[in-house]
Amino acid sequence: MTESQPSNRPRDPAQTRRAPLTRWLVSLPPTLFLLTFFLAPALLMVGASLQQPGDFGGLVPALENGRLTLSLDTYRFFFSDWIYAEIFLRSFLVAAATTLLCLLLAYPLAWLIARSHRRHRDLLVLLVLLPFASNFLIRIYAWIIxxxxxxxxYTPWAVITGMVYVHLPFMILPLYTNLEQHDPALLEAAQDLGAGAATRFWRITLPLSLPGIWSGSALVFIPVLGMFAIPELLGGTRDILIGNLIKEQFLDNRDWPLGSTLSLLLTVGVLLLAGLAARAARPWRGGTA
Amino acid sequence: MRRTKRSLWLWAAALAVYAFLYVPLAVVVLFSFNDSLLNAEWIGFTTRWYALLFDDEAMLGAAANSLLIALIASALATLLGTLAGIAMQRWPVGVLRCLPLLVLAPVAMPEILLGVSLLLFFRQVLDLTLGLISILIAHVTFSIGFVAIIVRVRLAGLDESIFDAARDLGARPWQTFRHITLPLIRPAILAGFLMSFTLSIDDFVITFFVAGVGVTTLPLQIYSMIKVAVTPEVNAVSTLLMALTLSLIALASKLAPDALKARA
Incomplete structure (x- = not known):
């Protein structure tokens, strides 16, 4: 809509190469804002993980009295103490359990919504989304009561219940979106060929819904990994996860380098998982994402 | 016969999941009207927890902060997010090809990572005293992506020929934007505003890290209350907050039906 030559079409390559002023006026403000307040802080964290903690929080400058103070200390520390590995492992277990439970609860519901009359579907989906309208803390508070x-x-079960409760819609929606697009003719054909209900599910519906399962799992697994409020409010002192560890370093112990290292390791884990899920969620043999 | 029995089971499972989603919240609302200090048994109807709420200076102050932050942050996020959405849709060329990644990454990251990296940045680079300004910046940062998605979806759904028609009729680019594009994407912009408003007023995790000691928002206040003790006053404020977000979401979905889907 804002090209310098009115007669050209918007995506004419010759036109776009000229980079008119309007394009920069439109794209620079959000780009600069996000470079400053998203990318720069993220990069800063990489640097901070190599620095030394200050006496009262903060960081020792990278160059102090002409001496470079950077080191891999925090990483060495992380890998030298079994307790950190244990908390990371526990976080992955809690995230896996939450994801599995969400999947078990979400699948029948998503399937049913997808099979219900077209007129009711939007309402049934809305009913899944509505609890989202309440504040995250309120949803946890409800479980305290x-x-x-x-x-x-204050048990691991309470933590997992809270996690499932808060993240369930993230599993239901992608599953529903996937299941809704299945062609019923496939199942009818299978039935005509003599396939029983179980066979039809395991051989047709489930494989076709794998993309939905993967995207739902990523949407549940990743936020659970970074969660600190649920273990803090519903769990006991021994149920802390990566998120609590990070929070502790930044706000209580004031060991920002260690906190940054933990955050970076979490980021690496998240990126790996997101990459895997994106790969797995790609449409498969005519299936739908 | 077997078929109806099976679908009966499925319906029962679905009902159980809906109950799982709604019963806890219903209990919160119910006990906000309960004339007992304990959230354990029903004694009788009362509205005194709501009255108590409106006498609670700390709570009112936190609510005022939340509203102020949400208004300013969502206005800024709407402006920047709309620009980003337009840029993403119109010019997927050159360096701008990386724009969607930059816009969407803050949405996809676990919130805690955004929170701690901003804390580091504010204290270490900007040497900013944590407070209203830092919360404001943080809220704009995580809201831009949501607005951009909504605006982009709306733009992608528009018929390109309408812009060609405007050009052929001699409209200048600015005129085309002012009289064609803007009116067409206005519902998406409004929905984006309401979405960032609810995101901002609801945010706990990121705010928790960048708020510092002086300034509280409503979620931070609720958090410190439930960390200490469970009181019906929390139920009352929860009920009110639920009513507020519900009406905002209803409004947003009326303005742009795609908005809810973009959030999920």
């Missing part, structure tokens, strides 16, 4: 009388509060 509910689990309190049953002596379940």
């Amino acid at each position: 509910l689990l309190g009388p049953f002596d379940l509060l």
Whole structure:
């Protein structure tokens, strides 16, 4: 809409190569903002993980009295103490358990919504989304009230319940979007050829829904990995996860280099998982994402 | 026969999941009207927790902060996000090809990473005293992506020929934008504004890291209350907050039906 030559089409390559002023006026403000407040802080964290902690929080300058103070100390520290590996492992286990439970709860519901009458589908989806309208802390608080009388509060089970509760819609929606696009003719054909209900599910519906399963799993697994509020409010002192560890370094111990290292390791884990999920979620033999 | 029995089971499972989603919140709302200090048994109807809420200076101050931050942050995020959405849709060329990555990464990251990296940046590079300004910047940062997605989806759905028609009729680029593009994407811009408003007023994790000691927002206040003790006053403020976000989301989905899907 904002090309310098009115007669040219918007995506004419000859036109776009000229980089008119309007393009920069439109794209520079958000780009500069995000470079400053997203990319720069992210890069800063890489540097901070190599620096030394200051006495009262903060960081010792990288160059102090002409001496370079950078080191791999925090990384060495991380790998020397089994406790960190244990917390990372526990976080991955909690995330895996949460993802699996979400999948088990979400699949029948998503399938049913996808099979229901077209007129009801939007309403049924809206009913899944509506609890999202409440604040995240309120949804956790609800479980403090509910689990309190049953002596379940401050246990790993409470943590997983909270995690499942908060992340369930992230699994239901991609699954539903996938299942809704399946062609019912496939199942009818299979039935005509004598396939039973179980065969039809395992051989047709499930394989076709794998892209949905993968994207839903990524949407649940990744945020669970970084969560600190749920273990803090619902879990006991022994249920802390990576998120709590990071929070502790930044706000309580004031060991910013170690906090940065932990954050970077979490980022690497998240990127690897996201990459894997994106690969797996690619449409498969005519399936739909 | 077997078929109906199986679908009965499925419906039962689905109902159970819906109950799992709604019962906890219903309990929160119910106990906000309960005339007992304990969230354990029903004693009788009362509205005194709401009255208490409106006498709570700390709570009112936090609510005022939240509103102020949400208004300014969502206005800025809407402006920047709309520009980003237009740029992403119009010019997927040159260096701008990387723009979607820059815009969407903050949305996809675990929130805690954005929170701690901003904390580092504010304290270490800008030497900024944490408070309203740092919270504001953080909220704009994580909201831009959501607005950009909504605006981009809307732009992608528009018929290109309408812009060609405007050009053929001699409209200058600015006129085309002012009289054709802007009116067409206005619902998306409004929905983006409402979305960033709810995101901002609801945000806990990122705010937790960049708020410092002086300034509290509503979620931070709720957090410190439930860390200490469970009181019906929390139920009351939760109920009010739920009503507010619900109406905002209803408004947003009326303005742009794609908005809800973009959030999920």
